[in-house]
Amino acid sequence: MQGTKKISSAVIKRLPRYYRYLGELVEGGVQRISSKELSSRMKVTASQIRQDLNNFGGFGQQGYGYNVKYLYDEIGKILGIDRTHNMIIIGAGNLGQAIVNYTDFEKRGFLIKGVFDNDPQLEGKEIRGMRVRMMNGITEFIRDNNIEIATLTIPKNAAKEVSSLVVQAGVRAIWNFAHTDLNLPENVIVENVHLSESLMRLSYTIANREQSEHE
C-alpha cells in the first residue's frame, strides 16, 4: 500500500530494529509508546522515528502516541514477515548448521525446507531432523518446493556458480555469507553478510581509538 514513493535504504535498514524493540515492548506488556519515549530507548531522535514511520503511513495518534501491538504488526507487514518464505541452506558446515538450528528464523516465517552440500560424507546427516542432500537434485527441489530464498554458507570460490544455478532454478533471493560479491541479474535480490568485513570495521575502530587516546 505504500504507493509510488521510493523508500530510502537508510530507512529500510532501521525498520528491523524498530521491529525488535517493539517486539520487546509487546512482550513486556507495554500498550502505548510515544516517539519520544521510544527514541530515548533506541538512542535515535524522535524526529527520525516519526519521519521513518510516515514513509509508510500514519500509525500514531496525536496526543496519544503509538499503539505498540498495532505498530509492531504493521511493521511486520511492511517487512513482509506476515507470510512464510520457503528457504534452503546451501553449505552444511558449522555456519549452515547454525542457521538451521536457530529456530527463531522459522518463528518469523522463514521455513527451512532443505539443506544441501557437495560433500558425500555429509549426505544424509541429520540436522534438526533434516537430512543433508547432495547438490545434484537441487534444481528439481527448488521447483517442487517453491523455494524463494537460498542461503549460501559455502566457500567464496563456489559461490558465483552455485548462485547462478539456483537462480536459474527459480530462486528469487540470495542470503549470501560467502566472502565475495555475486554477479546476478538485476531482478535477483541479494543480501550480503560479510563477516570478515564486519570484523575489519571493528578493527578500524580499535586502531582509531588507540590513536586518539595516545594524543
Place this chain on the structure above:
Amino acid sequence: MQGTKKISSAVIKRLPRYYRYLGELVEGGVQRISSKELSSRMKVTASQIRQDLNNFGGFGQQGYGYNVKYLYDEIGKILGIDRTHNMIIIGAGNLGQAIVNYTDFEKRGFLIKGVFDNDPQLEGKEIRGMRVRMMNGITEFIRDNNIEIATLTIPKNAAKEVSSLVVQAGVRAIWNFAHTDLNLPENVIVENVHLSESLMRLSYTIANREQSEHE
C-alpha cells in the same frame, strides 16, 4: 597519521570492500589500477573512490593511477590489520564453532586465544585444537592473555551480563552476534552482526519487488 579530520562511517563501511577487491587484484598479479577501472569492477563511482581514499592521504599518481599492492597494504594499515588482535569466542555452539574454524580470520591477524561456554557438557571439547573452557576462569584468562576482542555467540538473554563481565575484565571491543543491543560504556567498541535483521531486510525487498511486479 590521519590527522584530526573525522572520517565518516559511510567511508569506513566501504573500506573493507576496497581491501577485498584490491586483495583479489594482488592475487591476480595486477600491478596498477585507475579509479575508473576499479569503479567499474566494484560498481561505484570513480569519484567516490578518489574521495574515500583522499580521507587518508594521496595514494595515487596523476596519469598513472594506483599501485595495487601499495594501496592494498595502506588500506590494511588503516583498517588496523597490520598487527595482531587477541580474541576470544564466547558461546561454543554452531556459530561459535563456525568462527573458530574459519581460519581466514587468523590470517588477517585475529588470533583466537580461547573458546568459552557455560555448558558443562562442552567442557574440554576440542575445536580446531582448542579446548572449550568454562566461564568461571574468564576474567583471569582475559588479563593473562591480553584479550582485546570478545566475540559473543550466545543467546540474547545472556549477552548484556556477559558483555559487562568481559569489559570489566579488560576487553576493549565486542563482536556481538546476540540479537540484542548491549549497554556498555561509551569507550567500548561494539560491532553488531544481527542476522535476523539482515534476513528481514531481504524479506522487505522481496515483498516490495513483488508489489511493483504486480502493478
Place this chain on the structure above:
DNA sequence: TAGATTGTTAATCGATTAACAATC
C-alpha cells in the same frame, strides 16, 4: 478544555557526484 504528541513542512547537515586544474 488543556496537554500531549503526531504528521509534515522547513532548515540544516552531510554525503555523493561532477568538474577541472595540477601533474605525472
Place this chain on the structure above:
DNA sequence: TAGATTGTTAATCGATTAACAATC
C-alpha cells in the same frame, strides 16, 4: 610532449533534525 588520471573544489543530491500547526 600529449594523454591520462589524480587530488580537490564546487554543485547536487539526499538524509537528518528542528519546528510547529493540526488534532486527539
